[in-house]
Amino acid sequence: MMQDAMVDEWYPVGLFSQLDVNGRKTALMGEPIEVALDAEDRAEVTCGDGRTLPVCVRYGHVWSSLGKPQKDLFAIPEADQPGRRLVDVGVIRVRCSPLRAVENFLDIAHFPFVHTDILGAEPHTEVQDYKVEIRQDEDEVWATQVKFYQPQAAKSASGGITTEYMYRVPAPTCCVLYKTCPPRPGEWDVIALFVQPLAEDLCDVWPWMALFDDVTPMTDLIHFQQTIFLQDRSILENQIPRLLPLDPGMEIPTRADLTSVAYRRWLKRHNYTYGAQLVAQ
Amino acid sequence: MKLYDYVLSPSCYKVRLMAALTRVKLEIRAVDFHPGAEHRGPELMALNPAGSIPILEDGDLILSESAAMLTYLAANAGPEWLGSGAPEETARIQQWLSFAHRLTASLGGARLHEMLLRPGDIGALQAQGIAALRELEAGLVEQGLRGMRFIASDQPTIADIACFPYVALAPDGGIPLAPYPAIRLWSRAIRGLDNFIEMPGIPRLHELKPEPHVEPGEV
Numbered sequence: 001m002m003q004d005a006m007v008d009e010w011y012p013v014g015l016f017s018q019l020d021v022n023g024r025k026t027a028l029m030g031e032p033i034e035v036a037l038d039a040e041d042r043a044e045v046t047c048g049d050g051r052t053l054p055v056c057v058r059y060g061h062v063w064s065s066l067g068k069p070q071k072d073l074f075a076i077p078e079a080d081q082p083g084r085r086l087v088d089v090g091v092i093r094v095r096c097s098p099l100r101a102v103e104n105f106l107d108i109a110h111f112p113f114v115h116t117d118i119l120g121a122e123p124h125t126e127v128q129d130y131k132v133e134i135r136q137d138e139d140e141v142w143a144t145q146v147k148f149y150q151p152q153a154a155k156s157a158s159g160g161i162t163t164e165y166m167y168r169v170p171a172p173t174c175c176v177l178y179k180t181c182p183p184r185p186g187e188w189d190v191i192a193l194f195v196q197p198l199a200e201d202l203c204d205v206w207p208w209m210a211l212f213d214d215v216t217p218m219t220d221l222i223h224f225q226q227t228i229f230l231q232d233r234s235i236l237e238n239q240i241p242r243l244l245p246l247d248p249g250m251e252i253p254t255r256a257d258l259t260s261v262a263y264r265r266w267l268k269r270h271n272y273t274y275g276a277q278l279v280a281q
Numbered sequence: 282m283k284l285y286d287y288v289l290s291p292s293c294y295k296v297r298l299m300a301a302l303t304r305v306k307l308e309i310r311a312v313d314f315h316p317g318a319e320h321r322g323p324e325l326m327a328l329n330p331a332g333s334i335p336i337l338e339d340g341d342l343i344l345s346e347s348a349a350m351l352t353y354l355a356a357n358a359g360p361e362w363l364g365s366g367a368p369e370e371t372a373r374i375q376q377w378l379s380f381a382h383r384l385t386a387s388l389g390g391a392r393l394h395e396m397l398l399r400p401g402d403i404g405a406l407q408a409q410g411i412a413a414l415r416e417l418e419a420g421l422v423e424q425g426l427r428g429m430r431f432i433a434s435d436q437p438t439i440a441d442i443a444c445f446p447y448v449a450l451a452p453d454g455g456i457p458l459a460p461y462p463a464i465r466l467w468s469r470a471i472r473g474l475d476n477f478i479e480m481p482g483i484p485r486l487h488e489l490k491p492e493p494h495v496e497p498g499e500v
Contacts (some may be wrong), residue, residue, distance in 0.1 A: 018316060024336055090316030093396055095295070117487065204398070220315040223288040226315075230481030231398070236450060 006172050007069035012206045016057050017275075020066040027198045028035040028066055029274060035062055059208055060088040061194060069263040074140075074170035077172045078190045078210050087218065088091040089207035089225045092112040096236040097275035099244040099267065100171045100199035101205055103233055105175045106167050107192045108148055109170040114231050115152050124149035127256035133223050133264050136155060141266050143259040154189060157182040169263055173197055184212040187247035191225070200244045200275045205229065250277070282307050285325065285336040287314035289387060291395075291446035292347045293335040295481040296443050299351045299442050300476040303359035315397050348378045351439040363414035373433035375422075377440035382497045383413045384447040391449075391454030403455075410456050412463065417444065430470050438472060445471050 004083045007029065014024050014035045023036030045053040045064040053064045058073050075127040078084060093100055104110075109127050111120030125193035130146040146165040150157070166188070173195035178188035191211040195203050207225050245251055253261050267276060282300075284307045286293045295300040299309045312334050313319040320334045329345040337344040338354070340343045342348050355362035364370045387409035393399035394406060420432060432444060449468055451458055458465060471477070472486045479485045 015316060048318060088316065091398060095395070095399055113487070114484075116487075216312065219311040219317070219319070222317075223311050227288050227481050232483075237452070257369055 004274045006197075006274040008065060008174075009068055009070055009272075010054075010056065010062040010063040010073045011173060012196050012204075013045060013064045014043075015067055015090070015206070016060060016062050017088060018041060019062065024239050026196070028064065029197050030199055031066055032257075033064070035064070044051070044123045044237060045203075046213070054129070059192070059194070060086060061206055061208065074174070075211070076176060076190065076192065078188070081210070084190075084210045084212060085214075085218070085221070087211065087221050087225070089209065089222050089229075091206055092226070092229055092233065093198075093202070093204050094233050094236050095202055096239060097201055097233050097248040098195045098203040100236055100239055100242075100276040101195045101203055101259050102169065102175045102193065103263060104236055106143070106169070106263060107257070108146060108165070109254075109256045110235075111148060111150070114235060115228055119150050119228065120148065123153045123167075129255075130258070131260045132258040134262055140166075140260070142261050143167040143262075149161055154179070154213070155183055155216045156211075156220055167259055169266070172267060172270070172274075181212050183214075187212055189213075197274060203275075211266050218267070243275055243276055245271065245279075246276045247279040247281065282309055284308070285312050285320075285328070285334050285338070287312050287320075287334055290314065290334060290398055291392075291450055291480075292333075293349050293387065294446045294483075295351045295442055296335050296337060296354070297480070298446070298478055299354045299362070299439065301476050302437075302442070302474060303354055303357075303362065304476065305354055305358045315461060341473075348439070350444055351378075351442055357437050361436065361440050362442075364434055364436075370434050374438050374440045377432050378414070378443050380416070381440075381443040381447070383409070384395050384410065384417075384444060386432040387413050388447040388451045388454055388456065391456060392450055395454050396447065407456055410451060410454065414451065414456070414458075414461055415449065417448065418463050419460045421467050425463060430469070437471065443466075443469060446480070446483070 011028055013026060013028060019035060019037045021037050023034045025034050027033060035047050036044050038044045043055050043057050043062040045055050047053055054069055056063045056073055058075060059079055063073055111121050112125045128147050130143055132143045134141055143168045148163055149160065149165045151160045163180045169177045170176060176190060176192045178190055181187045181189040192208045194206040194208060197203050208227055209225060246264050284296055286309050314334060316395050319325060321332050326332055326375060328343060331345055332411045333345060335347060337350045344353060387406055390401050391403060391406040393409050394401040394403050431437045448464060490492050
């Protein structure tokens, strides 16, 4: 069997701001690893077998890989844009496939039912047509022109607005969404989900945001995002089958699921199957 | 009244829920419990040397025990939540208020371990949590035989609010509620109360909402 191509990808393994010399024991794709600061205050990741693993520090997090990453970590140019507040939301563990965590983040149709009165509300349940593509040059999944009515789209939104979204999957367990920025029309708020695969059915999720919002206290921004994600958590833990099916037949998508369909297709094309279920092995 | 609050804390939610049910408006001061550990910082340690949240502040009164906060809110705005005053009912309320500490230690501990990676012996926490759930299930079944829907009375009391959040969130700690039919019915009864509010992991009962009415051309 061909080795899973996901082994050469970058994964988040901790918040850089919370690292110390004592280190943090965690896991990556079934391997025990330790993340620590070295004598020069640089992040260092060691594998249970004694190997020193590749490291980079970006978007508030330490990133590593069990294999040999073929390219740099994906770019989020907004992270360096002046005036944005960068929010480390903190880790939340979920007993689900890392791929399911990303897929749920790409779904809009559940907003009125799971994030009621925040990201959606009945009777505004329709997902209008949007565009989905696998961009060949960047090798990323993109969904654009996604529009949805939201009672309280962001902490900085004072009432209901129709929010426009763009979704982007730049790595198999990472997803970046861009949404209408209430205080600054013309710019996009950036909300990302970085998922650390601990096992095929267990992950640590590290939400992160880059927002234009000069008013809301940092803690309220963190609580807002934790509220949203914790509403998803119990749903994710109850999805069956636990692994994400990549072959047709197990689940029947609808038009609103176009992003998910493209994501699954992209995973399969790259042999990104850690956390996936294949009928034909 | 000012509540030092963490949105994911079941103990903080007890106070928010009680305030909503008795229509008391709280001033919320968000505490960065995770990832910031602000509850262990100097400002909050000065208010509450135990280093825990919630903390409820009303003038000179500073409370750090959630049972005391429920009592205070009820005494101020909803005395019926304190029970009828009958000796046996009063004792049952106190019994379950104290019992709630076991739910916090066991189910709450398992939830923190499984969700926010706090240290702990997960096997022991889950076993203690299941033992507490079995006790609550038996208590609710006995109440049912007495013709009462709630844990200490036929009407909801502060004892129900003290026990409800950690029980409802038990699945977050890897403990399913499927084996406890009396607990599930009781949980529905609480979620169906007027002015009930939700928290992440405890959704509202959608089926109790009025049918959404759609104006032609509105969607």
